Amino acid sequence: MMRPTRRALLASAILAPSIARAQDGYPTRPIRLVVPWPPGGPIDLAARPIAARMAELLGQPVVIENRGGANGTIGALHVSQAAPDGYTLLVASPGPVSISPLARGQAALEPLRIFAPVCQLVSSPSALVVRKDLPARDLAALIALAKARPGALTYGSAGPASINHLSAATLAARGGAEMLHIPYQGAAPLLTDLIAGRIDMAFLGIGVALPLVTQGNARALAVGNLRRAAAMPDVPTVAETYPGFQADNWYGILAPLGTPRGIIQRLHRDAAAAVRTPAVTRAMVEAGNEPAPSESPETFAAMIAEDLERWRDSVRAAGLRPE
Structure with missing residues (x-):
């Protein structure tokens, strides 16, 4: 078995405190929240009041960036390829992150392979x-x-x-x-x-x-x-009529895979708190959404995994063949 060299151990010891400090001080600059659809759509309208409240809680601007195209996949892939530092996040929904990879047979692009789940925001019936x-x-x-x-x-x-x-x-x-x-x-x-x-x-x-x-x-x-x-x-x-049938939508925040756990936890805490803010909750309900902040990043990940299997069955029912 290979043993770490003295130089590698020394480098780890030097880097560990700086990484911890970076997480402890997060965020130190504005955060981009990418909506993979044009302005004015349902996801965009849901994201804006949440982003505004998150900015207050995080102490830094949370800027909505609309990157539409290809049924949401352009914006989703952009975020998946961003630095995993907590400053580029995705407002996700099943269409671009779950259904699109399934319909195209692109298993490598399934959400839990390229994203770190942060927080479910709402359920959209x-x-x-x-x-x-x-x-x-x-x-x-x-x-x-x-x-x-x-x-x-x-x-x-x-x-x-x-x-x-x-x-x-x-x-x-x-x-x-x-x-x-x-x-x-x-x-x-x-x-x-x-x-x-x-x-x-x-x-x-x-x-x-x-x-x-x-x-x-x-x-x-x-x-x-x-x-x-x-x-x-x-x-x-x-x-x-048909027990188990489920065809609802959800919106949530995903980060690039590899984002430090401490940053994920901070983002989850403040995103969930933002959704629970009375004014934000009221805006969600008026738009027909149901506030549904996840209990933890892990419960959000489990929901995505279950959701992915459900849509996999739906892709088969629709007779879709990977492109």
């Missing part, structure tokens, strides 16, 4: 929304209608391998029904066609779905998380 004049009034009737007319009912998505694509494909598979996928280039044209009745249904983030439903432009048949959503308490979950 989804709702199964149908055009306002669709005959089905509940989920069982929808599946019965789809079975009676194989391939005739359509569901929209923001693109192949998006969360709303995989959620609807998984529902069809669980119900034993054949439905037609209509992919769009983003959410805006999907919503236009759903309101106009040109597609039959879509899974939407509840913050997007709620105005459509309250204004009478669409109807919500079910929500995709395991418990009923606070924003739609009278709408049943899909899991009440």
Whole structure:
């Protein structure tokens, strides 16, 4: 077995205090919080009040940097390749960090291989929304209608391998029904066609779905998380019909792999505290999100691992083949 040289031991002894001091004094300059989507989207809007409160707690500016493109993967890869020093972080969601690597067969880019989980921030429920004049009034009737007319009912998505694509494909598979996928280039044209009745249904983030439903432009048949959503308490979950079905979203902070544990713990503490701040909690709820700060970085990592396996099953249900 190789023994460390005297020089190596001396170097370690010299470096250890400086590393500890760097962690103890963290942060000493502004932190970049990368949102891998353009400004004004749901993740961006959720991140900004959290970043503002984190800046107060950390004593340094926390600057939102929007790096959109390629369904969020450009910003995600940028952060994964940054120095693991706690000054470049990612506001993550399943799309770019879990679903994209699975759909492309890029196991090396799966989240726990290239990121250090810091803190889950919120859970973002989804709702199964149908055009306002669709005959089905509940989920069982929808599946019965789809079975009676194989391939005739359509569901929209923001693109192949998006969360709303995989959620609807998984529902069809669980119900034993054949439905037609209509992919769009983003959410805006999907919503236009759903309101106009040109597609039959879509899974939407509840913050997007709620105005459509309250204004009478669409109807919500079910929500995709395991418990009923606070924003739609009278709408049943899909899991009440198909136990275990889960198609909710989450937002959380990831750091580059190798970020020192002390920095991860400090960031977790202040991110969780930021989410629990009453004004921030209120902003999250008003946007249809549910505050869900993780108990620790480790519990967030365990949630990501479980979530990854769930989306792996959904990729199979959608019949996606790695590119």
